[in-house]
Amino acid sequence: MKLKKVGANIQQVCRCxxxxxxxxxxRSSRPMIKPxxxxxxxxxxxxxxxxxxxYGSRRMCIE
Known part of the structure; x- marks a missing residue:
């Protein structure tokens, strides 16, 4: 984790x-969403x- 490398306290980050x-x-173990x-x-x-x-999903696909 990048936060641990910079010395951030995970508990404080989560509280913020x-x-x-x-x-x-x-969430940190999930892959990043592509742009x-x-x-x-x-x-x-x-x-x-x-x-x-x-509009639902079917009508949006047509648009």
Whole structure:
């Protein structure tokens, strides 16, 4: 972990982020999300909001 290398106290970091240590370690073991997936997620949220939250996944794929 990078935080341990710089000497950060995991317990204090978790307290600042309002996370439990188990959640912190679970999230840190997951792979990073790729930028293209993040862009798709943002686009889907935009279409959903633009259409007054009435479009589901099938209609969004058509858009």
């Amino acid at each position: 982020l309002s996370l439990t240590r188990s959640v912190f370690y679970a 293209d997936v993040l862009m798709l997620h943002a686009a889907a949220k935009h279409v959903h909001a633009e259409m007054d939250a009435t």
